[in-house]
Amino acid sequence: MAVTRKDVALRAGVSTAVVSYVLNDGPRPVSQAARARVLAAIEELGYQRDGVARMLALGRSSTLGLVVPDIVMPYFGRLSQAISSLAFEQGLELLVATTDWDLAKERANLRALVERRVDGIIVVSVDRHQDFGPYTTLGTPIVVVDRPEFAVRGTALVTEHLLSHGHERIAMLGGPEGISSTRRRHQGWRQVLAGAGLHAGDDYVCAAPLTESGGYHAVDQVLAMNPRPTAALVSHDVQAFGVVRRLYERGVTVPDDFAFAVANATDLAQFTVPSLTSLVAPTLDIAGAAIKAVGQAGDELVQTINLANYALAKRESCGCAGSRTAVLDSDEP
Secondary structure: OOOOHHHHHHHHOOOHHHHHHHHHOOOOOOOHHHHHHHHHHHHHHOOOOOHHHHHHHHOOOOEEEEEEOOOOOHHHHHHHHHHHHHHHHOOOEEEEEEOOOOHHHHHHHHHHHHHOOOOEEEEOOOOOOOOOHHHHOOOOOEEEEOOHHHHHHHHHHHHHHHHHOOOOOEEEEEOOOOOHHHHHHHHHHHHHHHHOOOOOOHHHEEEOOOOHHHHHHHHHHHHOOOOOOOEEEEOOHHHHHHHHHHHHHOOOOOOOOOEEEEEEEOHHHHHOOOOOOEEEOOHHHHHHHHHHHHHOOOOOOEEEEOOOOEEEEEOOOOOOOOOEEEEEOOOOO
16 A cells, blocks of 8 residues: 555654645745654655646646657767756756657657646757647747757858868768758858859768768768768768778778768767867757746747857867867857
């Protein structure tokens, strides 16, 4: 038979109201002695709180929902961890759902989280332009993490850096077609090369899955392009891990025979051989801004946050020797 609050109160010699105050940290103060007895009784009896009852009593679930395309990718893993840590500091639990880059699955996850009465949802959406209104009918705030500046201008910055090393034939090893971030990275890449009077046609674009094996198998396609590129812009570090392996197997020396840089990476990029020149997103800043937006939603239930500050870590894969960092601020023209 389940242990109840009444059982805890009897063991501790207090009222059930006092047990409630201890469990919910208020709304009335409890003496240290009474608190100690209640906590001891909870431990001795193995009492477990009824989460549903608590939610009904408080009018909130103390839970956040997070929807991301792929939890295995380093960026989304780091972002999820940062949001989880910050949520915990605020007494919130985190429910994480993944979409596998599938819009139908994303919508199903959003509906499921709303039905669970989460206090808010943070989503890295497959389609940021969709109507999120239907998911706010119960008053659930939704924060969409979007990074058009990071994808377009950041990719342009990485492309310009490859140009600074003297490369004129730069391929684009991107993500699958149909993903908004892929289109944005193509845009940044094309803008820079076109501005320099260089080739940026579809024959220099390789679409690959956002996985290690995706990058691994894309290398042969990139090296078969005619004329052969001397460098490539790789969409994600998870692809770049596969790129490093396949280039090694083919005896292609990096960066002497072939150079590349990554448009979206985490700190893992510094540990490969060679280390990866990459654009680094402010994961902690994004996590903090997202949770803050949920808490300050008010009447505006659907919000979009876009942090445009990011850094280019210059490492070995492009020909830079060190790990210097150049910061591109959001207000830079």
